[in-house]
Amino acid sequence: MFNALVVRKDEESGKTSAAVEQIGLDDLPEGNVTVAVDYSTVNYKDGLCIGPGGGLVRKYPHVPGIDFAGTVEASDDARYAPGDKVVLTGWRVGEAHWGGYSQKARVNADWLVPLPEGLTSRQAMAVGTAGFTAMLAVMALEDHGLTPDKGEVLVTGAAGGVGSVATAILANLGYDVAGVTGRPEQEDYLKGLGAKRIVAREEINETVKRPLESETWAGCVDAVGGPMLARVLGQMKYGGSVSAVGLAGGAGLPATVIPFLLRGVNLLGIDSVMQPYDNRLRAWKRIASDLPMDKLEAMVHPAVLADLPDLGRSILKGGVRGRVVVDVNA
Incomplete structure (x- = not known):
């Protein structure tokens, strides 16, 4: 069992609520790569998915988190092996598919990119x-x-x-x-x-x-x-x-x-969700070379899974500055 932020919806009132719960591997959606998540982050879409849904979430219960970085734990795809460091952004993960607000995630290998050389998983989520x-x-x-x-x-x-x-x-x-x-x-x-x-x-x-x-x-x-x-x-x-x-x-x-x-x-x-793989690699390579890491660190606010309901509400009101990095294992 492991921790995840689970959003549930009351069918009568239509209201949603989010809380940290324990789930298991059998609860995860279909996919051919399982990732032990290190970090996630908070974007405007995450605020919608944690809260009212914004028309993005298809069914409940739901695990939001449109970004994550971590280590491959199991893979049925030849491109990734256990121990590989990977990053995921986009592809409607965290919206239509369970996302990164969990200590483990299962996704399609096509949605992943290798963690860029020179970046840690924490830095990758400071980028997000x-x-x-x-x-x-x-x-x-x-x-x-x-x-x-x-x-x-x-x-x-x-x-x-x-x-x-x-x-x-x-x-x-x-x-x-x-x-x-x-x-x-x-x-x-x-x-x-x-x-x-x-x-x-x-x-x-x-x-x-x-x-x-x-x-x-x-x-x-x-x-x-x-x-x-x-x-x-x-x-x-x-x-x-x-x-x-x-x-x-x-x-x-x-x-x-x-x-x-x-x-x-x-x-x-500019669309980041369905961006082709080659341009994703190009962008991440440029991030590693052209984004000063000291400036990136100056933007970062640390958070844990339990902070996410409040952060989701705050970002929808324009109350979040810079980048939030969520340690899902803290």
Whole structure:
């Protein structure tokens, strides 16, 4: 028997509750690789799956945790052998399939990648889906021509998980980073990650009647969406690109096509869930080389399984800064 955070749903009231319970190997879902989990983390989706479900969880009882890192314990797939260190992000694990908030997990081998050389399992979960997404966003901007000499790069939601890692990576690569936050008390934290200046959220979160404003940003990693993304599109330099990674400010986009037609702006959608294997390896390799580990450590808040119900509620309210690393064995 081993510990897991199990979410149950009352069929009459429709309400969910989450608590640490003991389960066994026979309780785990189907899969051809069993992993002894070392660490997991907390993302916005995890908050939904711990709590109301958000339409992501198909059936109960459920074990959330969309990320985990650990050691292969048993494998029916030739690619992985007992003792191999592995990482999992995405593939709807923790949503449709039981996830990493457990001391053991059973998954499909296709969903795993080897732990990148130079990273520990704890560091990999300090990165997690948020950091992996941030790296994909930076790579997409670079693939579309962004270089440090082009000008300032904006990061919205900069104090969140994706924004924090994106800020640290971009600054380490030599970019001048402007971080947007609605929490003024985070200025020292963001500057510690490498942001050159802070942009107050209220300066940029409302749409304006003008479809184009002064050309300001050479690139942008946007975790907010909604009116802020619409505003940013009108401020992009000619040929600049925005990597869209989130919708903390809403799923709507009250924008015009003018920035695309007159300035050649690119809006790049970033999906981390179904990302092909080869690009996953590319991203993790870049993370190991381009994300300063001291900056990563500065983002980390440690947690254990029993902390997760409160953390799930907190992240849905925007109350979690940086990255949470969950020691599932503590």
